[in-house]
Amino acid sequence: MKTGFQVETSAGLRVLDVDFHTLIVAGWAGRDRAAVEHHIEELEALGVPRPSRVPLYYRVASNQLTQADQVQVVGPHTSGEAEAFVFTHGGELYVSVASDHTDRKLEAHSVALSKQVCVKPVARAAWLYSEVADYWDELVLRSYIVENGQTVLYQEGPVASLRTPIELIAACESGTLPEGTGMTCGTMAAIGGIRPAAVFTMELHDPRRDRSLKHRYQVDVLPEVS
Template identity: 60%
Template sequence: MHLQFITGDEAAARLDVDVTRFVIAGWAGRDRDAVLHHIRELEALGVPAPGAVPLFYRVATNQLSQNALLEVVGNETSGEAEPFVFFHRGECWVSLTSDHTDRYLETFSVALSKQACIKPVASGAWRMREVAEHWDALELTSWIKEQGEWVVYQQGSLSSLLTPQALLTRYLEGETAADGLAMSCGTLSTIGGIRPASEFRMALHDPVLGRTLEHTYRTGALPVVA
């Protein structure tokens, strides 16, 4: 999948990236209690607990999109803001994605639910080396629109998640990360429980360098035809 990023970097102001392998890291919390909380959130929706944590789901690269309008089947889908890292020209970059998921399908198969929905990606990116030393200070927030108002849905620092380096080490098992690899690096617990929403906004804020990656999208529901 071909993605384009704006970096604000004079040396690489625009990136034209071909993602050839896309991985979603699930159950990627650093704090075991937080992971168990997220597992319980999903169990309340009928989603079976994972056999191990973290888990890595391969997803088709054509599911990545930088569009602001997506189409989904039915009304039981919702987003989850996540850091997104990718490798391009020998360097690791950071952006932002939503692991938009079909919650009904998730009760049957988490892997299939990951594949069923398009994954929105922000159009901005940072060099990993610019944020690696203060990674834990980065702040992830998402909002959903309910009754016409934006409501905070997730909020917290990345200190609660395993670092991309830790996740990549576990996933690659000694393999060297190659250009074209992209990973969605885990999410935070929701505020008020996981619930469907057709409008989703997300932001990754760097309080040290004073900048923010953000993306807003909405979904249109296609009919469920039996």
């Protein structure tokens, strides 16, 4: 899956054309076990079974990665989750922001399948991980939804509540993030509970440099027929 990124670096702008062949969703990635438990319970309330271990790594088809401004889903039971997204290109680690858009109805049956059936929107911009690594915990992850015609804050918190990308990479099966592999790095609880929305905006904010990686997409709901 060819994906393009504009990368703002201290040395200027880079343009990357990345060919992804592997996509990994790192789940239950919180550092604080109590916070992880809260998210597990939040999903259990929707009928989602507890994970077999934490963190847990789900494989998703790489062709599910998209930078489109509009995505299509089947049925009204899907929702987005803002997550940092990391990948290696040219021997360097980069970070962007993505949404682990998930079918919540199917999630009660199979978390793996619920992730596979939805595309994973990712921003068109990225940063060098090395340029934010020293103050990674200061970065803020947030998302917004449009609800009843109003833009509402849906998620917000420092990435310090989540395991670092380096920790997640080290704990995965290969212990590395090869070229062509992208990984989402976990999310945080939804403010007011998990719910669908017609518009989802995700953001990874760097307060030191006062910059953000952002992406906004609309959700086109296809009829669920039988």
